[in-house]
Amino acid sequence: MQVEVKCSVSNCEYWAEGNDCVASSILVSIDEHANANLKEEFGLLGGAHKDTAQNSAQTCCHTFKSRKPS
Helix, strand or coil, rough: CCCCCEEECEECCCCCCEEEEECCCCCEEEHHHHCCCCCCCCCHHHCCCCCCCCCHHHHEEECCEEECCC
């Protein structure tokens, strides 16, 4: 099954025409972890760690990588 991921952040390295996310994988977390350094806080990346959100406004995408100016 192919999953389609949409994103409207056009200055992201993984943004493509049609508001498509072309990252090979994505990491979405709750806003509480928005400033987490995921290279150090490896527990957030998987395993038994689970969070809950009441709505999409309480989530954030950690996959974002600023696009280099052309």
